[in-house]
Amino acid sequence: MRFWVIQSLNGLALGGLLFLLSSGFSLIFGLMRVANLSHGAYFMLGAYVGLSVLNAGYGFWTAVAAGAVAIGILGGVIERVLLRRLAGRTFSQVLVTLGIAFIIADSSLLLWSGDPMPLPVPRSLTGAVPVLGVFFPKYRLAVVGISIVTAAALWALLERTRLGAMVRAGVDDMEMARALGIPVPRLFTAVFCLGAALAGMGGVLGGPILSVYPGLDMDMLPLALIVLILGGPGSLAGAFAGSFFIGFLYTFGQALFPQLAYVILFLPMVAALVLRPKGLFGARAA
Amino acid sequence: MSAEALRLEAVSKSFGGLPAVRGVSLSIADGERRLLLGPNGAGKTTLFNLVTGDLPPDTGSIRLFGREISRMPAHRRVHLGLARTYQVITLFPRKTLAQNLELALLGLSPLRWNPVALPSRRPELRERALAVLERVGLRAAADRRLSDTSYGEQRRVEIAMALSQEPRVLLLDEPFAGLSQEERREIQRQLAAIPRQVTVVMIEHDLDVALSFAERITVLHQGQIIVEGSRAEVVADARVQEVYLGA
Amino acid sequence: MIRALPVALSSLLLLAPALSPSDFYVNVATQILIAAIFALSLNLLVGYGGLISLGHAAYLGVSAYLTIWLVTRAGVGHLPAAAAAVVLTTAMSVLFGVLALRATGLGFLMITLALGQILWGLAYRWVSVTGGDNGLSGFDRPRPFGIDLASPRAFYLATAAVFACAFVLMAVLVRSTFGAGLQGVRDQPRRMQALGWHVWMVRLVAFVAAGFWGAVAGVLYAYYNQFVSPHVLALTSSAEALLMVIAGGAGTLLGPVVGAVVVVMLKNVVSAYVTRWVLLLGLVFVAIVAFMPEGLVPGFDRLRRRRRRRRTAGDA
Numbered sequence: 001m002r003f004w005v006i007q008s009l010n011g012l013a014l015g016g017l018l019f020l021l022s023s024g025f026s027l028i029f030g031l032m033r034v035a036n037l038s039h040g041a042y043f044m045l046g047a048y049v050g051l052s053v054l055n056a057g058y059g060f061w062t063a064v065a066a067g068a069v070a071i072g073i074l075g076g077v078i079e080r081v082l083l084r085r086l087a088g089r090t091f092s093q094v095l096v097t098l099g100i101a102f103i104i105a106d107s108s109l110l111l112w113s114g115d116p117m118p119l120p121v122p123r124s125l126t127g128a129v130p131v132l133g134v135f136f137p138k139y140r141l142a143v144v145g146i147s148i149v150t151a152a153a154l155w156a157l158l159e160r161t162r163l164g165a166m167v168r169a170g171v172d173d174m175e176m177a178r179a180l181g182i183p184v185p186r187l188f189t190a191v192f193c194l195g196a197a198l199a200g201m202g203g204v205l206g207g208p209i210l211s212v213y214p215g216l217d218m219d220m221l222p223l224a225l226i227v228l229i230l231g232g233p234g235s236l237a238g239a240f241a242g243s244f245f246i247g248f249l250y251t252f253g254q255a256l257f258p259q260l261a262y263v264i265l266f267l268p269m270v271a272a273l274v275l276r277p278k279g280l281f282g283a284r285a286a
Numbered sequence: 287m288s289a290e291a292l293r294l295e296a297v298s299k300s301f302g303g304l305p306a307v308r309g310v311s312l313s314i315a316d317g318e319r320r321l322l323l324g325p326n327g328a329g330k331t332t333l334f335n336l337v338t339g340d341l342p343p344d345t346g347s348i349r350l351f352g353r354e355i356s357r358m359p360a361h362r363r364v365h366l367g368l369a370r371t372y373q374v375i376t377l378f379p380r381k382t383l384a385q386n387l388e389l390a391l392l393g394l395s396p397l398r399w400n401p402v403a404l405p406s407r408r409p410e411l412r413e414r415a416l417a418v419l420e421r422v423g424l425r426a427a428a429d430r431r432l433s434d435t436s437y438g439e440q441r442r443v444e445i446a447m448a449l450s451q452e453p454r455v456l457l458l459d460e461p462f463a464g465l466s467q468e469e470r471r472e473i474q475r476q477l478a479a480i481p482r483q484v485t486v487v488m489i490e491h492d493l494d495v496a497l498s499f500a501e502r503i504t505v506l507h508q509g510q511i512i513v514e515g516s517r518a519e520v521v522a523d524a525r526v527q528e529v530y531l532g533a
Numbered sequence: 534m535i536r537a538l539p540v541a542l543s544s545l546l547l548l549a550p551a552l553s554p555s556d557f558y559v560n561v562a563t564q565i566l567i568a569a570i571f572a573l574s575l576n577l578l579v580g581y582g583g584l585i586s587l588g589h590a591a592y593l594g595v596s597a598y599l600t601i602w603l604v605t606r607a608g609v610g611h612l613p614a615a616a617a618a619v620v621l622t623t624a625m626s627v628l629f630g631v632l633a634l635r636a637t638g639l640g641f642l643m644i645t646l647a648l649g650q651i652l653w654g655l656a657y658r659w660v661s662v663t664g665g666d667n668g669l670s671g672f673d674r675p676r677p678f679g680i681d682l683a684s685p686r687a688f689y690l691a692t693a694a695v696f697a698c699a700f701v702l703m704a705v706l707v708r709s710t711f712g713a714g715l716q717g718v719r720d721q722p723r724r725m726q727a728l729g730w731h732v733w734m735v736r737l738v739a740f741v742a743a744g745f746w747g748a749v750a751g752v753l754y755a756y757y758n759q760f761v762s763p764h765v766l767a768l769t770s771s772a773e774a775l776l777m778v779i780a781g782g783a784g785t786l787l788g789p790v791v792g793a794v795v796v797v798m799l800k801n802v803v804s805a806y807v808t809r810w811v812l813l814l815g816l817v818f819v820a821i822v823a824f825m826p827e828g829l830v831p832g833f834d835r836l837r838r839r840r841r842r843r844r845t846a847g848d849a
Contacts, residue, residue: 035639082823091585095779095822098772102815110809218768222650225643262654266647273644274635338727364729376724378717389717393729397710401742404708411710451729 005132007255008248013140013209015247016147020202021220022227023154023239024195030171030234031191033090034083037097039199040221041104046071046200047212048112051119060122067204068197075196079189087185105217114214119207143205150198151240158236167191171234223250226269289316289351291455291485292337297346297356299332306332308509310346314485316454321500322489323520325529329509330489331373334457338370339363350455365394367454371444371461373489379433383424383443386432387415390447418450419443422476438469445476449484456480458488462495470495497521505529547693551686559685565797566689566696567753572777572789573703574746579775580783581707582739583719585642587771588649591629592744594766595652596622596751601669601761602662611675618755619748626744630737649771656763668762672755682756692753699746704786706742715739716784776814780821782828791829 025039046067053063078100086092121139128135158164166187169177178184203212210216227246231238246265253264292314299307307329314320322330335341337348339360348356355363377386388411392398397408405411419425422442427435432443441461448456461477462470470492477499480486490496497503503520505513513523520526550562575589596618603614633644656663663669674682682688706712717725718735726732755761764770777796782788796814804810825832 035642082819085823086826089826092822092826094585095775096819098775099815099819099822102772102776102811103819106809106812106815110812222646222768225646229643259658260654262658263651266651266654270632270644270647270651273640273647274632340723340727359731360726361729361731364727370727372724372727376721378720385713389713389725390728392710392714393725395710398714398730399711399738401706401709401711401738403710404705405710405713408710447728 002134003255005134006136007251009131009134009136009140009144011248011251012144012244013247014251015244016144017202017206017209018223018227018243018247019147019151019240020198020205022224022231022243023151023236024198025224026228026231026233026235026239027167027171027191028195029228031167032083032093032188034093034097035225035228036192036195037094037221038078038101038104038217039097039195039224040217040219041101041108042071042075042196042199043203043206043220044212044217045074045104045108046203047119047207047210047216048108048203049200050204050207051112051117051212054119060120063119064201064204068201071200071203072193072197076189076193079192083192084185084188101217101221105214109214112212116211116213118211119204121208139208143209146205150201151236154236163187163190222266226265229269229272290314290349291316291318291351292487293347293349293352294333294337295347295349297333297336297348298344299329299336299341300344305509307336307343310506310509310511312504312511312514314455314487316351316485317483318485319499319501320485320487321496321503322487322506323493323496323503323526324506327508328506330506331459332509333506334370334459334487334489337457338368361393364451364453367452368457369448369451369453369455370457371441371448371459373459373463375437375440375444377432377440377444377447380431382429382431383419383435384412384415384428386443387418387447387450388412390450391415394451414450418446421479422446436469438465438472441465441469441473442476445473449480453484455485455487458486458490460489460491462490462492474499547697548690551689551693556685559689561797561801563685563689563692563757564801565793566692567750567757568774568777568797569790569793570696570699570753571747571750572774572781572793573699573786574743574750575774576778576783576789577703577706577739577743577746579778580785580788581712581715581719582736582743584637584736584740585775586633586645586743587642587768587775588629588633588645588647589743589747589774590766590768590770591645591649591652592622592626592747593751593754593770593774594656594761595625596748597755597758597761597765598656598663598669600752600755601672605669605671611677615752618752619745622748622751623741623745626741626748627737630740630744634733634736634740646768646771649766650768653763653766653768656766663763666763668760670760672759674756674759688757692757695749695753699749700786700790703746707786711735711738776818778828780818780828782830782832785828785830788828788830795829 021039021043025036028034028036049070050063050067053066054060082096083093086096125139125142128137129141131141158168166177166182169180169182170184170187174184223246227239227242230245231242249268250261250265253261257264290313293312295311297307297310298305310333322333324330332341336343339355339358343356346356347354350363350366350368353366355366378389388405391411391414397403397411416425416428419428424439424442427439432440435443445458445461461473465473474495477486488496488499497517500517502514502516504511505520505526507529512525512529513520550559553559571593574592575586578584578586578589599618599621600614603609603617604611609617629645629648632648633641636644657665659665674688676682680687682691707715714725714730714735718730718732722732754765773796777792778789779792780795781790781792795817799810799814803813807813821828
């Protein structure tokens with residue numbers, strides 16, 4: 001019983017982190033049709049930035065904000081300078097993001113060395129609380145809470161603001177959105193910034209749980225892809241559900257079948273793609 | 287003469303909730319020249335797509351010379367003698383006219399699976415391509431890139447490619463669209479030279495040009511057939527006039 | 534249209550590294566050729582087929598693992614082991630192709646990536662078979678016909694021979710009637726279908742051909758390194774191959790070769806002076822995609838033609 005509770009809570013925590021990672025990924029793909037292959041790198045870089053801010057003596061929440069802002073700005077610059085240049089050529093855009101991933105990964109190795117480094121848990125959230133008969137780290141519960149709050153905020157953004165309406169219009173029908181006068185290039189930059197910032201924030205928040213190490217980017221990217229496939233492009237609800245589903249699947253998989261953990265993770269995705277490829281990518285008018 | 291080239295029975299197709307083709311039944315005789323008329327959105331191109339297999343029908347049957355093809359993959363229907371052209375010319379702009387034609391000729395040839403047969407070592411392929419181009423008066427442009435030819439010439443090449451496969455049924459989707467007067471005359475000449483035994487079904491908007499070509503006309507409106515008959519019958523029909531006055 | 538001069542020059546170029554006094558450079562040349570075969574195989578899919586795969590390392594890796602495992606753990610002879618590795622890996626590519634070709638574009642990319650990741654995960658976890666993180670070693674090069682392939686020069690020449698065959702056969706494939714069809718399917722799949730081409734099957738054949746040559750590269754990889762670890766199956770491995778193809782020029786024959794030269798040189802030679810060669814690779818790659826998206830080979834070709842045109846115009 002204890003085992004199930006602990007693993008479920010771990011699954012929730014991982015799911016929460018995955019949501020921060022993949023909500024941005026899904027929005028970017030849903031709107032721009034670009035699979036941002038540097039998204040895992042943004043997550044990792046956010047964690048590194050957070051680490052440096054912490055080492056400089058600042059507080060944890062400052063570090064989270066710094067991670068979000070720094071990566072958001074980086075994403076915005078990349079979108080504006082490189083991706084916009086290649087507007088309309090999604091294949092080239094995807095390749096550029098792959099190149100950026102390599103650049104970020106190696107730069108990180110240069111700047112922070114290759115040792116895995118856990119981020120320290122903020123003092124306000126150290127310790128454990130009793131939950132359903134077990135003692136569970138406060139921090140991980142906080143991560144779940146933060147991701148739910150973020151999800152709510154994103155939902156409000158999409159459903160209640162003009163920006164959100166523009167994003168939803170663009171996701172549904174880009175041609176129509178353009179025809180309606182929506183400033184598409186600026187919208188792309190804004191969404192890319194937002195997605196990157198979310199990933200950066202996720203990286204810092206994930207630091208105490210996952211640590212930060214070279215290769216974190218390529219560990220996280222496939223997970224974001226799986227959530228995208230399962231949840232559907234541009235769907236916040238899909239990203240939310242998908243993230244927690246994968247969080248649970250991965251956590252339980254690791255605990256119960258460590259030999260086959262990776263297979264368990266990818267098989268649903270392969271199955272989904274193989275059985276319904278059109279349903280996921282053929283539906284939207286380009 | 288008595289054979290039926292194409293028979294559709296109660297064919298329907300919807301996209302989402304929108305019906306594009308609703309319970310269409312028609313019969314086209316072997317060697318007939320049929321015209322499909324109708325305002326935009328009437329379902330004409332969708333009907334073509336159902337016949338060629340670009341889209342699967344929701345209901346109904348489609349028979350080519352008596353053979354049920356509604357579940358048959360599109361490329362297999364081509365091997366049974368079905369060919370088509372598209373409203374928008376989607377050929378290979380960076381290839382020469384001869385190369386474009388060769389792709390059409392290869393489509394039905396066992397050579398298409400051959401990973402070691404070099405075209406330079408198969409002069410008969412090029413010769414056949416040149417012969418087809420000769421017949422449409424474009425032999426001189428054989429080695430010119432498609433993108434360096436006029437739209438009218440590209441349309442002629444497209445129709446020539448379809449005919450080079452010696453089809454039994456040819457579907458032409460708005461072959462005159464976007465052409466100048468002179469270019470239209472060229473296409474008319476090309477169509478007049480189609481062998482008598484080929485069944486031709488054409489979608490067209492340009493009534494003057496199309497009416498001279500067609501023997502029987504089927505008029506579609508909102509996915510259904512509203513009138514079918516000879517030229518005279520259709521032109522005089524009140525419903526057709528109503529539909530076209532609005533268009 | 535085999536012209537004597539390019540053939541003679543390429544043969545000389547191919548043989549030249551064997552004359553180098555430095556073992557290091559001979560080995561680099563060997564690595565370049567193995568990478569080139571791998572990149573050429575991926576290019577059949579990416580450049581000529583228009584299908585972007587991020588899981589091509591699967592064929593390189595599985596073939597390498599099979600070769601070494603069969604020889605060191607199952608006592609199979611070298612030639613039968615290599616042959617079996619290629620055959621089994623090619624069979625795997627048929628299965629993977631059927632799965633991956635359920636989609637095109639991004640769906641295809643994701644399935645190939647997922648399949649590659651599954652294999653990588655298996656290589657890591659299935660320690661009893663793959664040796665896990667430690668990989669498989671204890672693999673020596675054979676001595677066929679009295680030639681000791683442990684010698685860098687001898688191994689280089691053997692690799693060069695395989696490369697020459699691979700290059701010629703792939704060149705014939707892309708120039709053949711099937712190759713014309715493959716490129717047609719890449720450019721206008723709906724039109725090709727309407728002309729009687731079996732689009733799915735054409736793509737599958739290309740996928741399997743790519744898997745086959747990837748497997749061949751895998752055998753050479755195994756013999757060159759005399760060791761294999763899960764790293765060969767990692768996403769970075771597939772991504773590097775894609776970089777080689779794109780940077781050099783997808784859809785050309787020389788492009789992947791040039792790409793392989795660039796990447797391997799960066800990895801081995803430049804890394805002596807610049808520790809962060811991956812960073813440099815990434816920068817070069819981004820620059821190429823952003824400013825010369827067709828890749829180096831077509832890009833330079835275009836520049837050359839433009840300069841020639843300007844010169845003749847200037848003369849006039």
